[in-house]
Amino acid sequence: SQTIHQWPATLVQPVGSPLSLECTVEGTSNPNLYWYRQAAGRGLQLLFYSVGIGQISSEVPQNLSASRPQDRQFILSSKKLLLSDSGFYLCAWRDTFGLDEQYFGPGTRLTVT
Amino acid sequence: SQQGEEDPQALSIQEGENATMNCSYKTSINNLQWYRQNSGRGLVHLILIRSNEREKHSGRLRVTLDTSKKSSSLLITASRAADTASYFCATDAWGTYKYIFGTGTRLKVLA
Numbered sequence: 001s002q003t004i005h006q007w008p009a010t011l012v013q014p015v016g017s018p019l020s021l022e023c024t025v026e027g028t029s030n031p032n033l034y035w036y037r038q039a040a041g042r043g044l045q046l047l048f049y050s051v052g053i054g055q056i057s058s059e060v061p062q063n064l065s066a067s068r069p070q071d072r073q074f075i076l077s078s079k080k081l082l083l084s085d086s087g088f089y090l091c092a093w094r095d096t097f098g099l100d101e102q103y104f105g106p107g108t109r110l111t112v113t
Numbered sequence: 114s115q116q117g118e119e120d121p122q123a124l125s126i127q128e129g130e131n132a133t134m135n136c137s138y139k140t141s142i143n144n145l146q147w148y149r150q151n152s153g154r155g156l157v158h159l160i161l162i163r164s165n166e167r168e169k170h171s172g173r174l175r176v177t178l179d180t181s182k183k184s185s186s187l188l189i190t191a192s193r194a195a196d197t198a199s200y201f202c203a204t205d206a207w208g209t210y211k212y213i214f215g216t217g218t219r220l221k222v223l224a
Contacts, residue, residue, distance in 0.1 A: 032210050034211065034212075036214075042216070042217075043201065043214050043215060043216040043217050044156075044201065044203075044214040045214075046211055046212075046213060046214075049210060049211050051210055059211075088153075090155060090156065092156075092212075094210075094212075100144075100161065101146060101158050101161045102146065102158070102203070102212050103158055104148075104155045104156040104157075104158075105155060106154070106155045107154070107155045109153070
């Protein structure tokens with residue numbers, strides 16, 4: 001069965017510091033991978049998605065970037081965090097052909113102080 | 114941008130009652146999914162319904178899809194306090210790889 005991991009679960013970072021959030025998927029090959037952000041009490045905003053290694057599509061221009069160095073690894077980064085980057089970050093995957101369900105990881109709660 | 118909107122934004126019912134949430138979307142879709150999110154937690158997948166399907170059931174959940182009206186509904190029957198959560202719909206438009214989420218319905222089931 002497939003499993004998706006995210007870490008860390010919680011992160012408190014000062015403004016201006018770098019960020020690296022990691023997501024890995026087990027039990028599947030060549031998944032489509034996604035990063036979403038959820039502000040407190042709000043819906044999910046799609047940030048990035050990837051259909052293969054090194055292929056990244058950005059949905060919202062912002063202070064963040066994403067990379068996919070390996071088939072089942074998706075990384076969300078920032079060189080300098082802003083207060084507005086605070087939120088709940090969720091990684092998700094779906095199968096190669098994008099035909100079926102999308103499953104989410106447990107999320108990372110980021111607080112920028 | 115938000116593709117879907119859930120209605121109502123918040124719903125409070127007594128345990129044992131049925132809860133109905135609606136989702137409207139803007140463009141033609143491949144699939145529509147419903148998720149549950151408990152406070153501060155990740156999203157749990159509930160049901161996926163394809164554009165050529167009209168109704169699906171899973172336990173106490175019933176989902177309908179009306180592509181002519183670009184809308185879907187989620188019915189939870191015989192609700193329980195444990196059903197208290199936010200519920201989101203998500204749609205993927207034809208020719209895309211991505212799901213876009215609605216704004217969610219916050220359901221509170223009172224014991």
